[in-house]
Amino acid sequence: MIWETLIEAAKNKAGEYIIDFAAKKKNWELITKFFTKKDKKRKIIISGSSGVGKSQFVQSLQPQLPQIAIQKRTMGTIEKEANVQGQGIIFLDTAGQSNLKIQIDEFQKTTTDDDYVGIINIVSYGYHYTSTLDIEKDIFEEDKVKNSFLEANKERELEDIRRWLPFLEYSKVKWIITLVNKADIWWKEKVDVHQYYESGEYGQTFENHFQKNYFKKEHLILPYTAIIEPFYNRPNAGLLGDTAKNNLQTYFTSELTRLIEQEKKNK
Numbered sequence: 001m002i003w004e005t006l007i008e009a010a011k012n013k014a015g016e017y018i019i020d021f022a023a024k025k026k027n028w029e030l031i032t033k034f035f036t037k038k039d040k041k042r043k044i045i046i047s048g049s050s051g052v053g054k055s056q057f058v059q060s061l062q063p064q065l066p067q068i069a070i071q072k073r074t075m076g077t078i079e080k081e082a083n084v085q086g087q088g089i090i091f092l093d094t095a096g097q098s099n100l101k102i103q104i105d106e107f108q109k110t111t112t113d114d115d116y117v118g119i120i121n122i123v124s125y126g127y128h129y130t131s132t133l134d135i136e137k138d139i140f141e142e143d144k145v146k147n148s149f150l151e152a153n154k155e156r157e158l159e160d161i162r163r164w165l166p167f168l169e170y171s172k173v174k175w176i177i178t179l180v181n182k183a184d185i186w187w188k189e190k191v192d193v194h195q196y197y198e199s200g201e202y203g204q205t206f207e208n209h210f211q212k213n214y215f216k217k218e219h220l221i222l223p224y225t226a227i228i229e230p231f232y233n234r235p236n237a238g239l240l241g242d243t244a245k246n247n248l249q250t251y252f253t254s255e256l257t258r259l260i261e262q263e264k265k266n267k
């Protein structure tokens with residue numbers, strides 16, 4: 001129970017009532033809950049090409065952020081609400097063919113609207129799911145994923161960030177997380193994967209942009225697995241177990257919590 005919340009609560013009739021009620025119930029959490037609802041919600045944009053695991057990622061937050069609940073569909077975006085240390089958070093997921101355009105619209109809003117605190121850009125080192133290719137011909141060579149397929153998808157990831165990084169020039173968001181999803185698939189190549197996103201072509205693209213930039217943002221690169229699942233049902237995946245998956249998810253949540261608390265303090 002935080003003192004500020006209690007003092008804030010005592011300021012008005014509704015607050016007094018809640019304090020009374022919480023005291024009767026001996027449940028002080030009720031006060032925090034009541035006031036968090038009234039507090040301004042912070043927005044986080046989930047970006048990334050289709051098939052990298054955006055929706056699955058939002059799904060995976062469920063056990064990590066127990067209060068994640070309300071889901072709302074608007075034009076092109078799916079909003080999911082959660083509570084991180086008493087702060088209401090809205091995750092904005094996008095779906096469909098034109099999701100890059102929708103994401104860019106959201107990025108543009110971050111220059112004028114200070115509800116937006118961060119961006120989680122999801123990538124998957126080329127292991128994108130796609131429905132337009134022939135699995136046998138275009139994706140696999142025997143049981144090995146074709147290099148040409150992975151390279152083409154990584155190129156798509158780069159094209160996407162090149163398209164939207166300029167829109168972040170005057171953005172009010174404080175941080176960007178590059179979430180390298182599907183670690184269960186690429187775990188064996190983790191050294192290369194980390195290098196690629198940190199200082200390879202992807203990392204370079206990011207760094208180059210922010211050098212020119214007036215507003216510096218914190219950029220974290222975190223490994224993640226939203227779900228453990230073989231890539232196109234091939235038997236060779238599953239290189240990372242449940243414990244590791246949980247550890248990656250817990251680590252992500254602790255970093256997210258840190259960023260949100262930091263942002264609240266600086267407000």
Ligand SMILES: Nc1nc2c(ncn2[C@@H]2O[C@H](COP(=O)(O)OP(=O)(O)O)[C@@H](O)[C@H]2O)c(=O)[nH]1
Pocket residue numbers: 048049050051052053054055056057129181182183184185224225226227228229230231
């Ligand atoms: N192996 C594995 N598959 C994943 C992971 N995350 C998502 N997927 C799969 O990738 C496909 C696309 O995921 P989805 O969330 O729909 O991607 P979106 O288009 O970005 O929303 C689905 O079949 C997911 O089950 C992951 O961490 N590991």
Ligand SMILES: [Mg+2]
Pocket residue numbers: 054055056094095096
């Ligand atoms: Mg989706």
